[in-house]
Amino acid sequence: MNKRHITSAVSQLFGKFANKEFPHWFQKIVNYSYVKLMGLDMSEFHDPGTYKSLNALFTRKLKEPRKFSLDAEDFIAPCDSLITECGRLIEDYALQIKGMRYKTDNLLGKNFTQAEKDYVHNGEFVNFYLSPKDYHRYHIPMNLQVLKAVHIPGKFYPVNIPSLKKRLNLFIENERVVLLCKTQEGKYFYIILVSALNVGVMKVSFEPRIQTNADAEEEQVYLFENLYLDKGEDFGCFEMGSTIVILAQEDMLELLVKENDKVKFGDTIAKYNSK
Incomplete structure (x- = not known):
């Protein structure tokens, strides 16, 4: 071992x-x-x-549910966080932080086909950084179907701004859980949970077999049939702050946020193009 x-x-x-x-x-x-x-x-x-x-x-839960737009065109923030970077992918290149880019094909790991990785080439990306003081639970940003989850073991480097600036491919080196999602109209996007120092566990409520910061050394793949989740649904938590990355298919999202924006779960951060 x-x-x-x-x-x-x-x-x-x-x-x-x-x-x-x-x-x-x-x-x-x-x-x-x-x-x-x-x-x-x-x-x-x-x-x-x-x-x-x-x-x-x-991992505290809200006393009262937050209100958010029920309009199908409104794509909401999955968490309370800072937008450290966002924008358009250039083929499969995304920004970790300004001046430092990485390949999303590598972020997604070896258990997605090239066709699945190609879904988001030239699409949009958003990086959400949850600090230790933020609400640590994450929620579904729009009505969706989860097709696949992949747990990728890795390291636990800090993901704060100083760390993002000095360690290339930080997201790729850290442990992560990658969810391949599909909209009702057949568009694809990924929700990627990225670990960080002191984040002992990333909980995924619909798949309790995913055990992060455990003894697994190989990627673990979970396939789902008829797993549909609703906008705003709580699907787990970080135990301490960390990062969520969303990668969306080309022309699926019109982003309404920019770098350094502070957002809260439920805020509308993009317009969904269903056509």
């Missing part, structure tokens, strides 16, 4: 601490300290002292 990367060991160690349920008095200190240190806005959530572990605080 190959020796696991140090970033994986660090993330696992932090995960054990975050999952530990300390005595209530001490857990309150941990939780309130984290909220103050990171500057969390808890106005939409329960009191920090009510969460039984730091991880329960990380």
Whole structure:
């Protein structure tokens, strides 16, 4: 068995601490300290002292559902995040951050056919960075069908702005879960969950067999029949902040956001072209 990367060991160690349920008095200190240190806005959530572990605080759910547009043409943000980059793919090249590009064919891994990878060539991409203070759950951006999920083991390098600027192919090196999705009109796009340092787990609620930051060394493929998810549906969470990348078929999305925009889950970030 190959020796696991140090970033994986660090993330696992932090995960054990975050999952530990300390005595209530001490857990309150941990939780309130984290909220103050990171500057969390808890106005939409329960009191920090009510969460039984730091991880329960990380993966907190909204007290009340957020409202968002039900118009089929409105493509919504899947998470609370910073748009670190977005725009048009040049063939299969996307920007990790300004001045640093990578090949999306490599990001998608070896378990998608070239035809499946070609779906998004010359299309649109959006990179969503979730900081440690953000709401860590992710949601479905439009009504869709999930065709395939691929878990790609990898490293756990930080994905914050300084790291994006200094490490080429960061998204490709890190562990990720890639979802191939299809719209009702037959257009294709990908939702890619990218790990980061201290992100011990990326949860995918509709496929509990996906176990990230585990002992898997080979890509794992999951195929689905008749798996339809609705816009706004909660489909999992990061345990700590990380990144989501969306890659869309050419002429599918007209982006309404730009680099450095701060968005919240439910905001309309693009117009969907159904034709």
